[in-house]
Amino acid sequence: MAQTVFIEAINQAIIEEMRRDENVFIMGEDIRRSVYGATANLLSEFGEKRVLDTPLSENGFFGAAIGASLVGMRPIVETLTSFMWVGMDQLISQAAKMRYMFGGQATLPVVYRASMFYGGGSAAHHSDRSYPMFMNMPGIKVIVPSNPADMKGLLKSAVRDNDPCIVFEDGTLAGMRGEVPENEDLPGDELIVPFGQAEMVREGTDCTIVGVAGGVNIAASVSDQLAQEGISVEVIDPRTLVPFDKKTILNSVEKTGRLVITDPAHKVCSAASEIASIVAEEGFWSLQAPIQKVASEQVHIPYTPALEPHVYPDVEKVTAAVKRTLES
Amino acid sequence: MAQTVFIEAINQAIIEEMRRDENVFIMGEDIRRSVYGATANLLSEFGEKRVLDTPLSENGFFGAAIGASLVGMRPIVETLTSFMWVGMDQLISQAAKMRYMFGGQATLPVVYRASMFYGGGSAAHHSDRSYPMFMNMPGIKVIVPSNPADMKGLLKSAVRDNDPCIVFEDGTLAGMRGEVPENEDLPGDELIVPFGQAEMVREGTDCTIVGVAGGVNIAASVSDQLAQEGISVEVIDPRTLVPFDKKTILNSVEKTGRLVITDPAHKVCSAASEIASIVAEEGFWSLQAPIQKVASEQVHIPYTPALEPHVYPDVEKVTAAVKRTLES
Amino acid sequence: MDIDRDLLLLMLRRMWMIRNFELKVMEVHSAGEFAGGAHPYIGEEAVAVGACAALEDTDYIAGNHRSHGHPIAKGGRVDKAMAELYGRVDGYCKGKGGSMHLADYSIGILGESGILGSSVPVAVGAALAASIKGEKFVSLAFFGDGASNQGALHESMNLASVWNLPIIFICENNQYAVTTSYADTVAVEHVSDRASAYNMPGILVDGQDAIAMYEATASAVGRARAGDGPSLIEGLTYRFEEHSLGLGRVRRGEYRTQEEIDNWRKRDPLDILEHNIISQGVATREECDAINAKTVEEVEKATEFARNSPFPEPSDLFDDMWADPIAFP
Amino acid sequence: MDIDRDLLLLMLRRMWMIRNFELKVMEVHSAGEFAGGAHPYIGEEAVAVGACAALEDTDYIAGNHRSHGHPIAKGGRVDKAMAELYGRVDGYCKGKGGSMHLADYSIGILGESGILGSSVPVAVGAALAASIKGEKFVSLAFFGDGASNQGALHESMNLASVWNLPIIFICENNQYAVTTSYADTVAVEHVSDRASAYNMPGILVDGQDAIAMYEATASAVGRARAGDGPSLIEGLTYRFEEHSLGLGRVRRGEYRTQEEIDNWRKRDPLDILEHNIISQGVATREECDAINAKTVEEVEKATEFARNSPFPEPSDLFDDMWADPIAFP
Numbered sequence A, B: 001m002a003q004t005v006f007i008e009a010i011n012q013a014i015i016e017e018m019r020r021d022e023n024v025f026i027m028g029e030d031i032r033r034s035v036y037g038a039t040a041n042l043l044s045e046f047g048e049k050r051v052l053d054t055p056l057s058e059n060g061f062f063g064a065a066i067g068a069s070l071v072g073m074r075p076i077v078e079t080l081t082s083f084m085w086v087g088m089d090q091l092i093s094q095a096a097k098m099r100y101m102f103g104g105q106a107t108l109p110v111v112y113r114a115s116m117f118y119g120g121g122s123a124a125h126h127s128d129r130s131y132p133m134f135m136n137m138p139g140i141k142v143i144v145p146s147n148p149a150d151m152k153g154l155l156k157s158a159v160r161d162n163d164p165c166i167v168f169e170d171g172t173l174a175g176m177r178g179e180v181p182e183n184e185d186l187p188g189d190e191l192i193v194p195f196g197q198a199e200m201v202r203e204g205t206d207c208t209i210v211g212v213a214g215g216v217n218i219a220a221s222v223s224d225q226l227a228q229e230g231i232s233v234e235v236i237d238p239r240t241l242v243p244f245d246k247k248t249i250l251n252s253v254e255k256t257g258r259l260v261i262t263d264p265a266h267k268v269c270s271a272a273s274e275i276a277s278i279v280a281e282e283g284f285w286s287l288q289a290p291i292q293k294v295a296s297e298q299v300h301i302p303y304t305p306a307l308e309p310h311v312y313p314d315v316e317k318v319t320a321a322v323k324r325t326l327e328s
Numbered sequence C, D: 001m002d003i004d005r006d007l008l009l010l011m012l013r014r015m016w017m018i019r020n021f022e023l024k025v026m027e028v029h030s031a032g033e034f035a036g037g038a039h040p041y042i043g044e045e046a047v048a049v050g051a052c053a054a055l056e057d058t059d060y061i062a063g064n065h066r067s068h069g070h071p072i073a074k075g076g077r078v079d080k081a082m083a084e085l086y087g088r089v090d091g092y093c094k095g096k097g098g099s100m101h102l103a104d105y106s107i108g109i110l111g112e113s114g115i116l117g118s119s120v121p122v123a124v125g126a127a128l129a130a131s132i133k134g135e136k137f138v139s140l141a142f143f144g145d146g147a148s149n150q151g152a153l154h155e156s157m158n159l160a161s162v163w164n165l166p167i168i169f170i171c172e173n174n175q176y177a178v179t180t181s182y183a184d185t186v187a188v189e190h191v192s193d194r195a196s197a198y199n200m201p202g203i204l205v206d207g208q209d210a211i212a213m214y215e216a217t218a219s220a221v222g223r224a225r226a227g228d229g230p231s232l233i234e235g236l237t238y239r240f241e242e243h244s245l246g247l248g249r250v251r252r253g254e255y256r257t258q259e260e261i262d263n264w265r266k267r268d269p270l271d272i273l274e275h276n277i278i279s280q281g282v283a284t285r286e287e288c289d290a291i292n293a294k295t296v297e298e299v300e301k302a303t304e305f306a307r308n309s310p311f312p313e314p315s316d317l318f319d320d321m322w323a324d325p326i327a328f329p
């Protein structure tokens, strides 16, 4: 298996899908010169018609992607979570709602790739982790890969999916290396990761940690460290938040009796809140201790490195949460 | 005490605040002729400078309100939740973030009055109940009045508050009559409802229901009906979701051991999810049964009256949830 | 331009269809037969009908809240439209969309949007697909004078221009957004004057004259198909009725004078088209009246169809949410 | 126009301040003294300085990601600006904003926005306040050629025009948005051509000439204060450096030729202003050099100030979220 960087995994997925289906095209700001790194080599292979540099008009080109998808194309749109506010109307009023509103007539196979820059001094305007908002609004599939292989396999699934998808690309993972299987080693000669299937990242018996996006690595580290202290922590990566595999989580909590959730989103109405509420409703009798949410503090992302790290979940906070739940 | 219609309570609050402070002004679409009913008689009393009909440019005038607030005005903006997507960038990137991002230099006393039309055949494009998204993003106070008196008192507080506020005006309450105290009967001669103080709507001992906005009336009806069966249900109205009075709820659950939440928002990452997650973390040892969320189904709002009512929480669903929690 | 006889009569038929559909809608709405709001297109029929007469079934349109005229003008079915207003399973959207969200994907009607300006980028996208695929279809976006102030319009016109897309922007300038005069909200005299800011032709057309609308649109469509890019057409028109059914607060005459309304009613687009048709000897008064009568009949049948169509079952609630279904939470 | 000697020298001082500030920022950034990105304003100094020279302290400005030039041009302090880039408590925003979010509310700098186009409606709002209160202050919005395609610009210019607000829109057309040429994204030849779509004056100015920028802005400010409404000014300029520090992927010359860069560098705004000043006998070469040297010194001091300023304490994290504080969840 090849060691592949997260951002390269994105590039591989795009290239494979554009080769496979000529209706796939990509648009975004400065993608021809691959300013953000994921769109390298596309222009030379696929040409200007299928690799579109857009004006700064997120609402306009988010919508143009929707329109193109309605008439048979499969657009991939590159953007940042923080620029999605500008194009929110197209995402919510059109992408999420059209199919239902038109009684199933509209099919919108459009993929938004939204980078989440956070943790690197990008400050409040460039550090959004907005997937909980898209969980609240039905109609968009919410994809949160936590490693290069899933990134590749989930993005390929998104391109083939017939519903609008937002793939939240966690910027803290951009340089992460991981094993991505070679196509020839795979059944069907390609890497597809299906939606709605959580992955068991670590098995354990004392406590379950559900990690979201970059939170998965934190959870895995906590599990590894606590193993040294004889504490056995199970780690689950939901991989997609819509659809959501609650069964794997409920089963795990049934086994461990304890649940910690680590989510880089702001903690109020976060994915962590939702998962906690599901378990408090459907897994209540399994719980032997209070659920612990470890999510970002309810402040904006400060620029200064002296403050920024204190906003997010980290190994220390998650370890403390696991210990709290074990002690109570 | 006068019986006042919800929409008239809004009008009273606006008139009183505009009389009190000449920096208060109001802007929105077709407000001079009070198309949505809450802005009657403003133009004649306050004139064109302070009662502004805007072009259809939500992002533009949401932002203009922010700018005006930064330099000493106190704008009230009338809109609908469903039009807020168009102006989301100004709400999130500017209103919510400016103060923190500028290290406290910016003060933005701006109020958005966002009607939530739902339940009356307005279909997917006009029926949003989007407050959970604004709970997720710090920086905006989230106000959810459930009756005419609170509507008036909370809106007046919002106008005086120095942070951006969104007052979510539940359209199912537009015609609701309720007692609104006369100013001369009040201490300070006016009705002010402070933020962050939940109201105990019914006292009870067997189960707690937290209702959000229109959900409060449902909860109260359930409490009244179940009282006939000898079941004692406490009903709590948080009145504001940001800030949020968790203490009153945790105290109530300590007493009753059971929690049902009824919230007209879509159920995933809803206010109900958040409240459930708080209690599952901080009130866990009080709970004697699984928490029950009763929120809107995860579909868009269908137009037809044959389907629309099935989306929302209602007395039947909430009653069933209370019984489920009592039986388990 | 020399217009085909059949096309003229098709336009007349569609305009009567819209007029009679809307009259029926007003009647049954005030009788309480359905509850949601609706925005009558009466007085503006020539705009949509003239524009859509220049299109093929394989071309696309997208529209707005004033939503019955566009699909009928594009050849949509009144029975499915009416059933949709009644919230029935046989409606265009199985009752899920209602008045503001008619769509017929079988003939390129991408759907009406209740959020103003919001369907315009979508229409741009259909044109983008034509450009990428190298196909000849075009796309047409309807929006009001009020909506022309939305940022979405600016972005859409700019995108269409820099990408040279086959799209026609049709501004239905009926001079008001609800109660607000366009003179108070549009900084320029004519919306079509804004075309120069996007380096595209901007054409101001008498929106009461279906033939003029057809000719302007046909020429823009010709440009678009030839690869010469987008156009902006403004049809100057007037809404004869109030903004919407069920918005009782706005009384007639409160924001516009009776005189203004009366003057515009004298320029009824149906009178104008019939006058042209008859004076050019394309058809007689009797033939025109027969067309009108035929559409009255069709609308009547459509209303019966709607009334007899069942409501959806509660279990239908979850259908149509996803193309590739997922478990509902 | 006859420009005051003091004003000319003030402009020169501010331009050197920006230039030397940016050079220092590039130096310390590449030495790793702070981590966040930064967008150098080198080459474009005349635009902001000329424009702001036409303002009073009681007037307002709002800007964008290319954010060091605007506040310095408006009279902001380099020590607090530099400390902000270093993420220190003595920074303008106590380290919470960083390079892209400088602001100084004491002198009308409403703040720089990292979301493009997004500060423009805010600037419109300040002008709206002037109009409602009947006061004489004006507001000025800076945005790039790239950002001119945002819907926010359309809505803002239209609002300002229909409400006749005292605002000046300043497009800094440096001809690229990151790697994308404005010719590929702006459908019209000059951004200022779009003014006609909003019924306001649109003025194309040589953005390398501070005096020209000052004169155009002063006359627009005069109009605005007199109640004659908004203006759009486009300063045609050029970014001498790459888009941003810390965006390593874009190599010089990949999207623009070395020749183009060299040609523009020959039109350095500092050379042009000094040439004017010296040739008009306003000051000597030596006096100009002394001004430059003085700003080098101030920037040096500012850098020391920044380096010596402490980082915020972790407990400061929750400060400044709310004006009327609430319990944190």
Ligand SMILES: Cc1ncc(C[n+]2csc(CCOP(=O)(O)OP(=O)(O)O)c2C)c(N)n1
Pocket: B029, B056, B058, B083, B086, C065, C066, C114, C115, C116, C117, C143, C144, C145, C146, C147, C148, C172, C174, C175, C176, C177, C178, C243
């Ligand atoms: C984004 C948005 N803002 C506001 C509204 C409310 N609204 C519905 S119709 C209308 C007036 C529209 O005017 P115009 O675009 O001229 O179309 P017309 O109704 O005149 O056909 C308004 C303000 C809306 N539906 N969407």
Ligand SMILES: Cc1ncc(C[n+]2csc(CCOP(=O)(O)OP(=O)(O)O)c2C)c(N)n1
Pocket: A029, A056, A058, A083, A086, D065, D066, D114, D115, D116, D117, D143, D144, D145, D146, D147, D148, D172, D174, D175, D176, D177, D178, D243
């Ligand atoms: C809404 C939004 N979209 C995209 C970006 C990313 N971005 C930052 S700077 C930039 C280019 C801006 O070009 P222009 O407006 O011409 O300003 P310049 O950098 O040339 O000064 C882009 C695309 C952003 N910050 N905000």
Ligand SMILES: [Mg+2]
Pocket: C144, C145, C146, C172, C173, C174, C175, C176, C177, C178
């Ligand atoms: Mg109109």
Ligand SMILES: [Mg+2]
Pocket: D144, D145, D146, D172, D173, D174, D175, D176, D177, D178
């Ligand atoms: Mg530029």
